Amino acid sequence: xxxxxxxxxxxxxxxxxxxxxxxxxxxxxxxxxxxxxxxxxxxxxxxxxxxxxxxxxxxxxxxxxxxxxxxxxxxxxxxxxxxxxxxxxxxxxxxxxxxxxxxxxxxxxxxxxxxxxxxxxxxxxxxxxxxxxxxxxxxxxxxxxxxxxxxxxxxxxxxxxxxxxxxxxxxxxxx
Numbered sequence: 601x602x603x604x605x606x607x608x609x610x611x612x613x614x615x616x617x618x619x620x621x622x623x624x625x626x627x628x629x630x631x632x633x634x635x636x637x638x639x640x641x642x643x644x645x646x647x648x649x650x651x652x653x654x655x656x657x658x659x660x661x662x663x664x665x666x667x668x669x670x671x672x673x674x675x676x677x678x679x680x681x682x683x684x685x686x687x688x689x690x691x692x693x694x695x696x697x698x699x700x701x702x703x704x705x706x707x708x709x710x711x712x713x714x715x716x717x718x719x720x721x722x723x724x725x726x727x728x729x730x731x732x733x734x735x736x737x738x739x740x741x742x743x744x745x746x747x748x749x750x751x752x753x754x755x756x757x758x759x760x761x762x763x764x765x766x767x768x769x770x771x772x773x774x775x
Contacts, residue, residue, distance in 0.1 A: 612714045662711035669704040
């Protein structure tokens with residue numbers, strides 16, 4: 601593998617590790633701190649910007665691998681109307697074309713998988729960040745609603761007991 605496809609493979613491995621980190625069950629407090637760090641840290645924002653540029657280059661490699669695969673595919677397919685005086689293919693030439701086709705397919709799948717996982721990671725990251733923010737907002741609203749609801753309810757000074765023996769709806773206070 602050439603150097604740039606090795607780098608693409610390493611990026612794919614890092615993406616898989618980050619995906620597993622996102623999917624790992626964690627306490628909400630840990631997840632909140634991790635996502636707040638990732639979304640507010642300026643160094644992380646700079647790394648995200650650099651990765652966008654790198655993924656642009658990976659997209660160019662993907663297009664190049666598709667182009668190479670098409671070229672090799674056209675070279676392997678026999679042309680229509682081949683006459684009987686055409687030269688016979690050599691086994692080494694066929695093996696060389698098959699190897700080139702294999703490498704072109706490998707490079708296409710490698711770059712395509714990396715780009716696809718990038719899109720999936722971005723979507724999962726945004727969804728999880730929204731969940732963390734909504735859980736935080738829900739916690740704030742729940743705590744503020746319980747404090748306001750307990751303040752509005754008057755606490756009885758003396759317990760009130762209903763007298764079932766009387767036919768009227770009078771209440772007697774227990775002292």
